Amino acid sequence: MIRRHTQSAIFMHWFNAFCWIFLLFSGFALLSGDMQPIDQWWQDLWQGIFGQRGLLVAHLAVGTIWCLVYALYIVFCARSDVLPFLREITRFQGKSDLAWCVRKGLWLVLGPRRTRRLGINPVLPPQGFYNAGQKMVAVMAVLSSLGLVATGILMGYFSGDAAWAVSQTVLQWCLVLHFACAALMAILLPIHIYMAALAPGEGPALRSMLTGMVPLEHVREHNPLWYAELKASGRPESPVRDVSQPGQ
Amino acid sequence: MAHYIMAIDSERCMNCKACIIACQQRNHVPYGLARNWIRETACSTAPAGFRFQPGTCMHCDDPSCVRACPTAATWKDSDGSVKIDVSRCIGCGSCIKACPYHARFLNPQSGTADKCDYCQGSTPGEVPACVAVCPTHCRIFGDADDPGSEVAGVLATRKPIHVIPKNSGARPTLTYLDATTPEILPEGPTESRPVxxxxxxxxxxxxxxxxxxxxxxxxxxxxxxxxxxxxxxxxxxxxxxxxxxxxxxxxxxxxxxxxxx
The missing domain is CATH 1.20.5 (Single alpha-helices involved in coiled-coils or other helix-helix interfaces)
Incomplete structure (x- = not known):
């Protein structure tokens, strides 16, 4: 076994998951009429639970807590978690990443036999610490988060009777951008959840989001480039040492 | 459930603006803003050289302001009035832009949309201030479903006229009686592009x-x-x-x- 996630990263992942899902669900429930992407029953359900004003207050409260906790995390775990994470998710490999996304999708949907019949080799290109799909979702999540935080703060705290309230036009554009960012993640999150929790062979990766540890064999199979890096640094041969080194 | 409607006999209006001032006072409308208005149209045949048309929120059926609101802070109530829940309004101004009558404005004190609510917010159960104060009784308000009400009487006996801005598709419930000038309002931009x-x-x-x-x-x-x-x-x-x-x-x-x- 080798450590893949630090305890703080695991906590932030699940904290993030709870906040994102709540904010997404409650945010969609705030929208009405033609702007409601699910249906009227969705709004009725959530407003039935929280009340009309309560839902807006809850959305704003959870959003604010999420922002504050993330701000603290970024400040205090910049070197151990945040910067390595940003470095890893931006290690793009152009063609190889694209090939991974296409082949993995076809492997899951059509299976290897039919994929070969299409003239496409289903063998996946070797991946690093994160695979191409994880990198894509992570980059989108970071960008969407920045958009959601900026527009959310403006709508929540720079509107209404605030002395520093921004103009109506700015608020209207904030609303659209906030919705666009949330909509993007509403589409990507189910894919991430399926690929991480339900797709075959991902059990060890899911368990590593609870324990932080992942079997070396799984790394060799799913993240050969990371495995090669570990091997080059002599780490796979001494897994016990890795357990005591959070952030590896 | 009552079905409130305001009827206006605009021929009686003498442009004293008591309705505007009474509304501002009862609803604490900030200085320089108003929930209702009197439109003046030059007319050589009129005794004062003008025709006057008192107006306020038309409390439309299928209102464009309600459709424009992204947070459902405004809605058409079962009593016929269009209401705003200021606690849900984020002041984005979409409804203000969407109203073809320009009956809404941003209240700088609350930072939210504001408009006529038949004084239900300030004095629930009472006749709206503009109706109570009008010296010529040109505004008539009440439950149109109550056959004994004055408003039901005038709606049954007099010719109803609905003033509609060009191409707006609005379905106002505020009804002018017999005649009013103008009958059609000019078209204006009513869409918020972002929303x-x-x-x-x-x-x-x-x-x-x-x-x-x-x-x-x-x-x-x-x-x-x-x-x-x-x-x-x-x-x-x-x-x-x-x-x-x-x-x-x-x-x-x-x-x-x-x-x-």
Whole structure:
């Protein structure tokens, strides 16, 4: 076994998951009429639970807590978690990443036999610490988060009777951008959840989001480039040492 | 449930503006802003040289302001009035832009949209201030479903006129009696481009999100019943089988050779 996630990263992942899902669900429930992407029953359900004003207050409260906790995390775990994470998710490999996304999708949907019949080799290109799909979702999540935080703060705290309230036009554009960012993640999150929790062979990766540890064999199979890096640094041969080194 | 309607006999209006001031005072409307108005139209045949048309929120059926509000802070109530829940309003101004009568404004004190609510917010159960104060009784307000009410009487006996801005598609409930000037208002921009963009975006989310969920559901079932990994195991097992039989054959041939030699 080798450590893949630090305890703080695991906590932030699940904290993030709870906040994102709540904010997404409650945010969609705030929208009405033609702007409601699910249906009227969705709004009725959530407003039935929280009340009309309560839902807006809850959305704003959870959003604010999420922002504050993330701000603290970024400040205090910049070197151990945040910067390595940003470095890893931006290690793009152009063609190889694209090939991974296409082949993995076809492997899951059509299976290897039919994929070969299409003239496409289903063998996946070797991946690093994160695979191409994880990198894509992570980059989108970071960008969407920045958009959601900026527009959310403006709508929540720079509107209404605030002395520093921004103009109506700015608020209207904030609303659209906030919705666009949330909509993007509403589409990507189910894919991430399926690929991480339900797709075959991902059990060890899911368990590593609870324990932080992942079997070396799984790394060799799913993240050969990371495995090669570990091997080059002599780490796979001494897994016990890795357990005591959070952030590896 | 009552069905409130305001009827206006604009021929009686003498432009004293008592209705505007009474409304401002009762509803604490900030200085310089008003929930109602009196439109003046030059007319040589009128005694004062002008025709006056008192107005306020038209409390439309299927109101464009309600459709424009992204947070459902404004709605058409079952009593016929269009209401605003200021606690849900974020002051984005979409409804203000959407109203073809320009009956809404941003209240700088609350930072939210503001408009006529028949004084139900300030003095619930009482006649609106503009109706109570009008010296010529040109504004008539009440429950149109109550046959004994004055408003039901005038609506039944006099010609109703609804003033509609050009191409707005508005369906106002505020009714002018017999005649009013003007009968058609000029067209004005009523769309907030950013918020309008949210409608097709919401549709896109519905369809793309639905397709993604359906595809994931299908993939999940497929992997449950016919795992892709098994498809790869079969050729691998076959290849291993072939290799083993080839090896056995080769070994057999070699032994034959040894035996022959």
């Amino acid at each position: 309008e963009a949210m409608r097709p975006m919401a549709k896109a989310v519905t369809w793309i999100g639905g397709l993604v969920l359906a595809a994931l559901g299908g993939t999940f079932v497929r992997q449950l019943l016919w795992p892709s990994a098994r498809e790869e195991e079969e050729p691998a097992a076959n290849a291993a089988g072939h290799r083993a039989s080839n090896r056995a054959r080769e070994e057999g041939t070699a032994e034959d050779h040894r035996g022959q030699s």
